[in-house]
Amino acid sequence: MINGLIGKKIGMTEIFLDDGTVVVSTVIEAGPCFVVQKKTAGKDGYESVQLGFQEVKPQRVTKPMLGHFKNAGAPPLRHLVEFDPEGEDYNLGDSIDVGIFNEGDIVDVVGNSKGKGFSGTMKRHNFSGQPASHGGMAHRRPGGIGQASYPGKVWKGMKMSGQMGNERVTVQGLSVVRVDAEKNIILIKGSVPGPNGGTVLIKRTTKGRIESAAA
Structure with a gap:
């Protein structure tokens, strides 16, 4: 299933x-979700079933996607996501x-x-902040973000x-x-x-x- x-x-x-x-x-x-596409290990390299959810007006869908839905016998749908069928055999247009x-x-x-x-x-990162009194002027500032001439940059991932x-x-x-x-x-x-x-x-x-x- x-x-x-x-x-x-x-x-x-x-x-x-x-x-x-x-x-x-x-x-x-x-x-209900509709089976829009089936992928097989022989053709695509893996097994999956593409499901569609939430019907939309045909004019909201591009012509290539309209053909995609028509081939599956399903109405135009807003969201498409692939799931593992876990060995179950589904047909195009099936409602789940x-x-x-x-x-x-x-x-x-x-x-x-x-x-x-x-x-x-x-x-954003739960920083504790800096002194709130006694003349402090950097109450909510992050503080230092790196060193001086070496490495001379801000490292990737800096909060x-x-x-x-x-x-x-x-x-x-x-x-x-x-x-x-x-x-x-x-x-x-x-x-x-x-x-x-x-x-x-x-x-x-x-x-x-x-x-x-x-x-």
């Missing part, structure tokens, strides 16, 4: 389990929904974190001010709390990267962790 789906983050809520435990969960609309997941499954969720804009080192957030982030080992196949909704314990309405990838974990949804 394919190891993941594309989804859209809806928001967060609370779920009460049978024993009264409250589980804070993220609501994700996962699928959230039913591939079960309550208690452990998943990894990939998304783009919320953008924070241009941020200083105290916010400095810059764009914060809007990066690809993976959160691993999250539990599936609820699955609603009729509404294509999946509830995952805890928080996942990105804003409400952001696109996320839900994949079965590769680390083999086993825990209950109430843990």
Whole structure:
């Protein structure tokens, strides 16, 4: 069975389990996704299935991509991502929904974190800052970023001010709390990267962790 789906983050809520435990969960609309392309080891060097998610108007898609979707018998879609079919045979145009997941499954969720804009080192890298009183004039400045004539440059990777957030982030080992196949909704314990309405990838974990949804 394919190891993941594309989804859209809806928001967060609370779920009460049978024993009264409250589980804070993220609501994700996962699928339906359509099989748009199949890649084989003989032709492409590896096995994968390309899934598409979120239908769009035909005029929003380029002509080459319209042909791509037409060949697959699928509607025009906004997002395309490849997943490992894990030995399962799928046909072009097949629809895959959230039913591939079960309550208690452990998943990894990939998304783009919320953008924070241009941020200083105290916010971006958790610098402690410099003296706030006694005549100090460099309260939130980063401090030194290198040496003098040697090496005469700023080393790559130096922690400095810059764009914060809007990066690809993976959160691993999250539990599936609820699955609603009729509404294509999946509830995952805890928080996942990105804003409400952001696109996320839900994949079965590769680390083999086993825990209950109430843990």
